[in-house]
Amino acid sequence: MKRSLDHLPEGKRRELDHVVEVLRGGFADELATRRAPRFRDGRILKIILFGSYARGDWVEDPIGRYFSDYDILIVVNHEDLADVPEFWLKTDQRLNEELAAGQLLRTPVQFIVDSLDSVNEKLARGRYFFADILREGVLLHAEPGHPFVRPTPLSxxxxxxxxxxxxxxxxxxxxxxxxxxxxxxxxxxxxxxxxxxxxxxxxxxxxxxxxxxxxxxxxxxxxxxxxxxxxxxxxxxxxxxxxxxxxxxxxxxxxxxxxxxxxxxxxxxxxxxxxxxxxxxxxxxxxxxxxxxxxxxxxxxxx
CATH class of the missing domain: 1.20.120.330 (Nucleotidyltransferases  domain 2)
Known part of the structure; x- marks a missing residue:
């Protein structure tokens, strides 16, 4: 997996830094009100950019009104924390509001959330989607340790x-x-x-x-x-x-x-x-x- 955003313009790199900040801050705010131990110990283990902005073939076409999104994979340490309506809806709303304001964010953000165990299970089963993210993605944030397993190719x-x-x-x-x-x-x-x-x-x-x-x-x-x-x-x-x-x-x-x-x-x-x-x-x-x-x-x- 790549770790550099040097292929992106400086403005896009700043936006992605801000997106990571919003994702981590919104998640911390949600956990602050939870009492169950599995929630108190909740962590974002990895934030990964994938798709066109990771590959370098994004599109911005104001005439055709088509703009590529930032595609983000958020990996958490517990399956319950991947519940989007429960833990991520306010963060999603904030990103959409900032996009509408057009100051800190001018590129749409779409994210998916999954647990490390779930991602590793899919890699072990040869799911192309996650194998492609490992091959083409850019690591934006990572906690030490917590490696992905090596993808298993299907016959x-x-x-x-x-x-x-x-x-x-x-x-x-x-x-x-x-x-x-x-x-x-x-x-x-x-x-x-x-x-x-x-x-x-x-x-x-x-x-x-x-x-x-x-x-x-x-x-x-x-x-x-x-x-x-x-x-x-x-x-x-x-x-x-x-x-x-x-x-x-x-x-x-x-x-x-x-x-x-x-x-x-x-x-x-x-x-x-x-x-x-x-x-x-x-x-x-x-x-x-x-x-x-x-x-x-x-x-x-x-x-």
Whole structure:
């Protein structure tokens, strides 16, 4: 794993120093109110930059309105501390507020949290996602000790069997939610349709992760899933255009549907907005199918 950010401009290095400070400070604030011993002894063992900013191929395209995010892996010493809503939601909100203010932070931050034992277990099982982070990532913070295990490569036959199983399960599940959403639209159950569309998108993203990396982050946050999926498959950036207010509003309604479409009396979505989402999700479905089947073909040839 690399330890230098010399490939990044000075402004980006300052931003990442600030991100590390916010992550560590927010975690310390959360632990300060906890009484259970496993929480009092909680520690961030590693903070790792991965993805495009670690590799050096990030994108900043103001015309196309596409900007790469900082992708961060936070490794903690206890599985309970990886619970994002419990320990990391306020920190996530602070980073988003600072991004909106545009003074200390001008680059979006997406982070995932996992325990050292969990990461090492995934490395031992040959999960490509974490092996790639070890190979390409940049260590931003580390407690002494606490090494990662050496990744165990899967045989071609093992990789093909696992990947085939994931594709069969998750693509079918996503398509089922999409069909249900369309039925809800036909019955004028618009809020329910929005939730079902959200679930379809979430599962198409999970399907892509599992087929390409044999891992998928445990989150319902569409922004986080979308960012990581577009890192894996850049063609997915075309799925969600943002050229006008209507397109941006439709995506925001989809993103919020996981909670608000079920529980908020103020959530509203129109048939026109749902029709636009349907068309975009159909495009996502086609691109995920192509990417997954291409990966399966590669593995079959290797096996």
């Amino acid at each position: 071609a036959d093992q990789a093909l069997a696992e990947t085939t199983g994931y594709y069969g399960e998750w693509f079918e599940s996503a398509a089922g939610f999409l069909d249900t959403a369309r039925y809800c639209v036909s019955q004028a159950r618009l809020k329910e349709a929005a939730f079902q569309f959200h679930q379809a998108v979430e599962r198409f993203y999970h399907c892509l992760f599992l087929v390409r990396t044999l891992y998928s982050p445990k989150t319902h946050n569409l922004n986080r899933l979308r960012t990581l999926a577009e890192e894996l498959e850049p063609r997915l950036t075309q799925v969600w255009p943002t050229t006008n207010k209507f397109e941006r509003r439709c995506y925001e309604l989809l993103r919020a549907a996981y909670v608000k479409a079920r529980y908020s009396s103020e959530y509203r979505i129109s048939a026109e907005e749902l029709a636009w989402l349907d068309a975009r999700i159909a495009s996502l479905q086609d691109l995920v199918r192509e990417a997954c089947e291409a990966r399966l073909k590669e593995l079959a040839q290797a096996a």
